[in-house]
Amino acid sequence: MGTPISMSSFEFLEKLKQNNFREWMQENKKEYLANEKDLKSFYSEVLAGLNVTDEIAKMKVYRINRDIRFSKDKTPYNTHRSVSFSRAGAHRRGGYYLRLEPGNSMMAGGFFGPNPADLLRIRKEFEMDASEIREILNNSEFQEAFNGFSQDYAVKTAPKGFSKDDPNIDLIRLKSYFVVHKFSDTEVFSEDFKEKLISYYLLLRPFFDYMSDVLTTDLNGVSLLND
Template identity: 50%
Template sequence: MSLVIQPSVFDFFKKLEKNNNRDWFNDHKKEFKAKEGEVKEFYNAVLNQLNTHDEIDKLKIFRIYRDVRFSKNKLPYKTHFGGSFHRAKPRLRGGYYLHIQPNNESFIATGFWDPAKEDLLRIRKEFEMDDSEIRDIIEEKSFKAVWSELVGDEVKTAPKGFSKTHKAIDLIKKKQFLFVKKYSDKEVLDAQFLENISHAFKIIRPYFDYMSDVLTTDLNGVSVID
């Protein structure tokens, strides 16, 4: 099993960036398939690491083909690998993502990309009622050393039904609740990259534990799942 990302993966994508067309890709498809196989082994190694400290029920590695139907960018191929790791729902919420791309564009991400309407309201209500616990988690020194700031799209002022002067409005107005950690090409190719990813994902757990508790109980703390 491949536990290291090889430089040839980045080399292939750099060539694809300059030749992003079907003829070139078809001529080099055998090379791509070899790189894809190597990287899939790495993603599965990440999955195995995650399952030592979490419960992952699915790994999804995204295809290289771009959906260009509604995009101004008509280039047919992605120039990166991407894969998501789904936690065992409904008890465990949140997810992990690993993005491998040359030119120092690689990153990992965790959190809540597109919460359902009901989940988004529940999260906001929790922050409105008491934002102290979530702030303690995301402001903790070792947590911030790895994940820095909470990011994500947000409304301009306040969601309907919430006061724009509420002390937790910075959290309440978010529509996404994400943490992102970027990596240089050198870091991705390092032999410790797998271990570094696993460590970063392990550090996020207090945040996931908190959000999972919020999303599986009502405002009175009563479970909403069987």
């Protein structure tokens, strides 16, 4: 089954939420490091699981230290732990994400804040023909797991150069294309959490394969990659 998430990691994050200052962290650094070691072991097992059916170029464990330079919130530490897995090669697009937080754990995957060229290419594809992406989104397993793209990042009406009356404006107006599935603490602590997590990542593959094809071709379907 693999290494389950330890309750102690969430207990530490709960305490950190109540004591979010550097002195407390220094006093409890040993506990923090022990939990980090266990979490990184779990992340590595997830990485191995993803590599069975995909090819991952990089695993990024996000720092617990917050970037407070431009934030009104000056608390120094994140009260969640997160990791992402980047796919290998220019022909493989999309990324996997995991956030562990008491009462707010989730996995996500897709295209968060794509660069302007990629965003325009995606929107143009949907303007021309959105039947394939809708088929993916309407797949019963995909829909049950994710319930469509996150709607948190979108323009109010229509992006410049697109009609607000376009039949696919619900897709075109989005600025990111990713999906989310939330987990209860009970699920996170279960023995089969890693298997459940990877099963949700696997559901993303038709979406990733489609978007990879879109982002590596022009509107005529001609490859943009060098042979």
